[in-house]
Amino acid sequence: MSLTKKCIAEFIGTMVLVVFGCGVAVATGCVGNDGIVATALAFGLVIVAMAYSIGNVSGCHINPAVSFAMLINKKMSGKEFIFYVISQVLGAIVGAAIVALLFGSFENLGGNAVQSGVVNAYGEGPALAIGLIAEIVLTFAFVLAILGVTSRTDNKIVTGIVIGLSLTLVHLLGIRLTGTSVNPARSIGPALLQMMGGDFTAISQIWIFIAGPLVGAALAALLYRFIDGRKNGNDEKNLQSPDNKTEE
Numbered sequence: 599m600s601l602t603k604k605c606i607a608e609f610i611g612t613m614v615l616v617v618f619g620c621g622v623a624v625a626t627g628c629v630g631n632d633g634i635v636a637t638a639l640a641f642g643l644v645i646v647a648m649a650y651s652i653g654n655v656s657g658c659h660i661n662p663a664v665s666f667a668m669l670i671n672k673k674m675s676g677k678e679f680i681f682y683v684i685s686q687v688l689g690a691i692v693g694a695a696i697v698a699l700l701f702g703s704f705e706n707l708g709g710n711a712v713q714s715g716v717v718n719a720y721g722e723g724p725a726l727a728i729g730l731i732a733e734i735v736l737t738f739a740f741v742l743a744i745l746g747v748t749s750r751t752d753n754k755i756v757t758g759i760v761i762g763l764s765l766t767l768v769h770l771l772g773i774r775l776t777g778t779s780v781n782p783a784r785s786i787g788p789a790l791l792q793m794m795g796g797d798f799t800a801i802s803q804i805w806i807f808i809a810g811p812l813v814g815a816a817l818a819a820l821l822y823r824f825i826d827g828r829k830n831g832n833d834e835k836n837l838q839s840p841d842n843k844t845e846e
Contacts, residue, residue, distance in 0.1 A: 604656040605681050609689040611648040611660035612783050616693025618644045620708030620788055623777075624701055634773050641778075642766030649758030658758075661781040662686055663811035667741045667819035683783070690787025697788070704795025709788035710777040710807045711799045726806060729776045733810025734817070736768040737780040741818035749826065779807040780814070 622640035626633035649658045659665045662683045669679045694707045701707075712729035720728055743764040747753050753760070765780070772778030779785040785807035789800035 599655055601678060601681060604678070605685040607652040607656035607658075608660055608682050608685040609692075611652050611656070611658055612686045612689030612787075613693040613696070614648060615641070615644045615660050615781075616690050616708075616784055616787050617696050619784070620694065621697050621700065623708040624697060624706055628773055628777075634770065637773060638766045638769035638778075641769050642762040642764075644762075645765050646758045646762035649761060653758060656682070660686060660689070660783075661811075662783050663737050663781060663815035664741060664744060666812055667745060667815040670816060670819040671745070671823055686783035687786055690783040690785075691790060692787075694787035694791045698791055698795075704791050705797055707788035707792050707795075708777070709792045709797070709800030710779045710785045711803050712776055712806070713774055716775055726803065729803070730806050730810050732772060732775040733779055733806060734814040736772045736776075736778065737811040737814025738818045740764050740768050740780050741815045742822060745818060745822040749822075776806070780811050782808045782811050 619637070619641040623637045626636050628634055628637050645658075645660075648660060652658050657668075659668065659682060665674065665679050665682045665686070668674045669676065674682070697707050698704050712725050716728050716732075717725040719725070744761055747757050747760040768780055769778045772780070785800070785804060789804050789807075792799075793801045
């Protein structure tokens with residue numbers, strides 16, 4: 599598959615993710631448990647839909663953090679990574695513009711920010727650090743699930759479902775903390791357009807939603823490479839052990 603087609607798929611996938619995920623967040627306001635569950639499910643279901651529609655074209659990363667993990671584990675080249683990220687960010691910007699068009703406002707497009715409950719508990723300065731930690735932990739869990747389920751071709755049928763449910767899971771915890779990003783592109787798009795509407799909160803904290811997911815993805819990639827490599831090494835050692843000889 600050509601890089602151009604892969605980038606088009608990543609653009610479309612990220613755009614759809616922002617339209618439906620952030621769109622539902624705006625529609626519900628993430629108010630109460632119902633709003634949180636609806637938003638979490640929206641993000642998860644979009645991933646399921648995109649995984650089975652563009653996954654065979656680009657792998658359906660639609661997230662710079664996922665692409666970064668694949669780069670670290672040598673599943674893609676540096677050139678592919680750069681073009682994937684550009685496509686993802688552009689897709690997120692267009693997706694946020696569509697949300698703004700649908701709701702007639704640039705003020706709230708589902709941009710990420712450390713939530714008031716965290717600020718009230720820790721104070722404004724420390725709350726930013728807690729937000730960063732939250733994004734690292736959430737992304738680590740999400741990307742680790744992706745690396746695990748995509749490591750075996752036997753899992754191909756359920757891959758999209760597992761990844762979608764994993765994204766739903768991290769949203770259920772993260773919405774009350776940071777609004778849940780785990781995806782720099784998903785945060786950049788709404789933040790830029792909300793800034794146009796006069797809301798600078800999301801853009802002022804955007805570093806959290808770039809650094810956190812990238813660090814979490816890197817940790818997941820390195821850990822998975824270590825444990826998967828050791829597993830393979832142990833399997834090879836066991837196969838070569840005198841106690842595991844096969845009968846001829």
